[in-house]
Amino acid sequence: xxxxxxxxxxxxxxxxxxxxxxxxxxxxxxxxxxxxxxxxxxxxxxxxxxxxxxxxxxxxxxxxxxxxxxxxxxxxxxxxxxxxxxxxxxxxxxxxxxxxxxxxxxxxxxxxxxxxxxxxxxxxxxxxxxxxxxxxxxxxxxxxxxxxxxxxxxxxxxxxxxxxxxxxxxxxxxxxxxxxxxxxxxxxxxxxxxxxxxxxxxxxxxxxxxxxxxxxxxxxxxxxxxxxxxxxxxxxxxxxxxxxxxxxxxxxxxxxxxxxxxxxxxxxxxxxxxxxxxxxxxxxxxxxxxxxxxxxxxxxxxxxxxxxxxxxxxxxxxxxxxxxxx
Ligand code: ADE
Ligand code: ZN
Numbered sequence: 001x002x003x004x005x006x007x008x009x010x011x012x013x014x015x016x017x018x019x020x021x022x023x024x025x026x027x028x029x030x031x032x033x034x035x036x037x038x039x040x041x042x043x044x045x046x047x048x049x050x051x052x053x054x055x056x057x058x059x060x061x062x063x064x065x066x067x068x069x070x071x072x073x074x075x076x077x078x079x080x081x082x083x084x085x086x087x088x089x090x091x092x093x094x095x096x097x098x099x100x101x102x103x104x105x106x107x108x109x110x111x112x113x114x115x116x117x118x119x120x121x122x123x124x125x126x127x128x129x130x131x132x133x134x135x136x137x138x139x140x141x142x143x144x145x146x147x148x149x150x151x152x153x154x155x156x157x158x159x160x161x162x163x164x165x166x167x168x169x170x171x172x173x174x175x176x177x178x179x180x181x182x183x184x185x186x187x188x189x190x191x192x193x194x195x196x197x198x199x200x201x202x203x204x205x206x207x208x209x210x211x212x213x214x215x216x217x218x219x220x221x222x223x224x225x226x227x228x229x230x231x232x233x234x235x236x237x238x239x240x241x242x243x244x245x246x247x248x249x250x251x252x253x254x255x256x257x258x259x260x261x262x263x264x265x266x267x268x269x270x271x272x273x274x275x276x277x278x279x280x281x282x283x284x285x286x287x288x289x290x291x292x293x294x295x296x297x298x299x300x301x302x303x304x305x306x307x308x309x310x311x312x313x314x315x316x317x318x319x320x321x322x323x324x325x326x
Contacts, residue, residue: 006301007290011325013094013311014087014275014286016219016242018138018168019076019118020067020100021278022083031069031078040065051281056200056251057170059281067103076117077124084125084133086279090287093325094132094315097122098166101151102140111154115161134163134316136194139182141167141174148182163316164192166219167209171201176208176215183213192316194242196220199253203227210239217242217314222253224270225261235269240314244277245293246284257296266303273311 001009025044032039041047047066053059070076080097087095099118101111115135122133137155139148155162165186167179176183176195183193197209199220206224209215210233221241224230234241245260247253254260266272274293279285284292294304312322 003294004287004291007287007294007304008089008091010091010290010305010308011093011312012091012286012290012308013096013273013315013317013322014092015096015217015240015273015311015314016098016244016275016277017083017095017286018098018100018278019080019083020070020103021063021282022086022280023066023070023079024082024280027079027082028066028069031071031075035069035071035075037069037071039069051250053251053281056172059251059278060169063278063281064103067100068107070104070114071107071109073113073117073120076114077120078117080118080121081124084121084129084131086285088125088129088131090285092131092286094312094317094322096134096136096163096315098136098138098168100138100140100168101155102143102147105151105154111151111158115158119161132317132321135161136164136166136192137162138166138168139179140169141178141196142170145179145182148179149185152182152185159189159191162191164194164216166193167195167197167213168219171196171199171205175201175205176213180212187214192216194219198223199248200251203230206230206234216240220244220248220253222248222261222265225264231268231270234271238271240271240273240310241265242273242275242314244275244282244289246279246282246289247277250282257292260293260297262293263297263299266299266307271310271314272307273314274307275311 195209196219198206
């Protein structure tokens with residue numbers, strides 16, 4: 001069997017996926033027209049040409065500008081439905097979707113509108129393809145903790161629709177410590193906790209995400225290798241890392257896939273998973289991340305099976321719910 005077909009046939013969970021990062025340029029322009037939103041690019045080709053990122057911030061600037069076309073419940077539904085269709089083709093049986101409410105509420109879009117559209121797509125994906133899903137509300141770390149608390153307040157009537165919280169956006173200069181009280185409150189409310197750490201930020205941010213935020217998974221985490229004691233702890237505690245190889249190359253965390261440290265992390269015994277992050281911007285959905293990484297690093301099928309299994313084990317579904325896929 002070809003590697004692509006093998007990877008697509010592996011049941012897998014996607015655990016690091018920003019739904020706003022699945023906005024393909026064609027949909028961006030269609031929604032801009034439908035909603036009368038002006039975009040800073042003249043065409044689909046022009047926006048694609050702008051996807052030459054030098055770091056995380058250069059990507060985020062474009063990503064937030066693109067997200068401005070998402071206005072109505074139907075927009076969020078279509079965005080997530082299109083993602084689930086691609087995810088199903090890639091063998092995703094369960095997806096835990098990040099969404100950034102503050103990107104939308106800042107433009108006057110109600111949190112409820114975002115949630116209604118996303119949730120309708122989740123229900124439809126379950127009915128059509130049997131894909132399970134969860135929603136993870138991410139706080140933007142370039143904003144203040146107080147603004148995070150205001151967002152949590154808006155989310156309180158909808159807590160039954162949200163499985164957990166995350167922390168994303170500009171990492172450098174915005175350490176986990178800035179959000180310690182907010183995440184403590186989220187934990188009291190029974191929410192799962194994850195956090196981006198060690199993508200561009202130092203290994204100390206990973207330590208703080210674990211100790212101060214009590215993160216159950218670390219999103220990215222690739223800079224852990226700069227601290228051998230931290231690697232030892234991540235192995236001992238089997239903390240899942242949601243690694244996004246194509247994203248890391250696009251954002252210049254690694255110069256190319258052949259020099260990505262995922263193989264090293266895996267060999268060290270870390271609970272590594274492979275994910276797509278913002279696939280519309282980074283050149284590939286989850287199966288392409290598996291295939292390209294395997295080819296670049298010489299990972300075999302046994303390793304890919306282990307990584308797919310890790311993703312299911314690291315998800316927030318119960319052992320009974322994931323049993324059919326393992
Ligand atoms: N928001 C969307 N993608 C992100 C990433 N890779 N890192 C931090 N914040 C993000
Ligand atoms: Zn991310």
